[in-house]
Amino acid sequence: MRIRRPHRPPQFRLADSAQQIVGGFLLAGPFVVTEEVWDLASNMSLAQGLATTAIVFAIGYATLYKADSTRDPEIEQELAGIPIRFISLMCVSFGSVAMLALLFDAPDTFLESGQTSVQTLLITFKAVSIGSLFSVVGAATADSVFSK
Template identity: 70%
Template sequence: MKIRRPRRPRQFRVADSAQQIVGGFLLAGPFVVTEEVWTLAGSMSAIQAVLTICVVSAIGYGALYTADTTRDPDAEQEVAGVPVRFISLLLVSFGSVLILALLFNAPATLIQEPGTTGDVAWTTLKAVSIGSVFSIVGAATADSVFSK
């Protein structure tokens, strides 16, 4: 006898994004204002930043669809073949870290050798990729725990 896997509703709601936002901001905060994160970001190469973004995406997808066995990515709403819930999770993860970094004026305060505006923006994006590793865990956990 085969046990059927329960499926969650296909509809992605605003409440789901709100839950992700709370979780994302909760775990992003401590890493945005940590000098070590900004020092690491300053020394990262482009390939390391891209790989970090890939790790964030893998963690998010795994948390949503592998760790939570009641959720099926094929049964959810999609945009260009990507589940809307996963897109929302990535936007919340990277967005919450970026918003907090700018709100707290972290780039101007924590970048050791600012250089040009482009250098500051590049270092900020790398710092956001680092902070998103933690933010996505909070966002995915909140989404899985509080979803119906």
């Protein structure tokens, strides 16, 4: 008789985050340095920025757990009930865009000089949400393709 051990959640490794980072940065770069993205962000309302952020979360979750039938969020390692892989994906998706935007000084380059710090912060948030739409696709795809 074979003894069955309880199923252990798949380990989330540093290599998984590294794969996400490569994919996230690959698709984030072109959108951070595009003036049209910053113009869009300047004209978006806060509600549109929040809706764009929600879409990034939805795309990330769907790509990780719905498009890949071998992955089950119920058995993955969790932090506060959220799969660590998904948390990492969101950090990479938004973080890569935000990091590049600040590294390239995009807010000062593309935004008008007469804006308040709060206005600059809000526009930057919206620009990051736009760039993250593309970054999440690259990060989730790299994670799914290379984690097999």
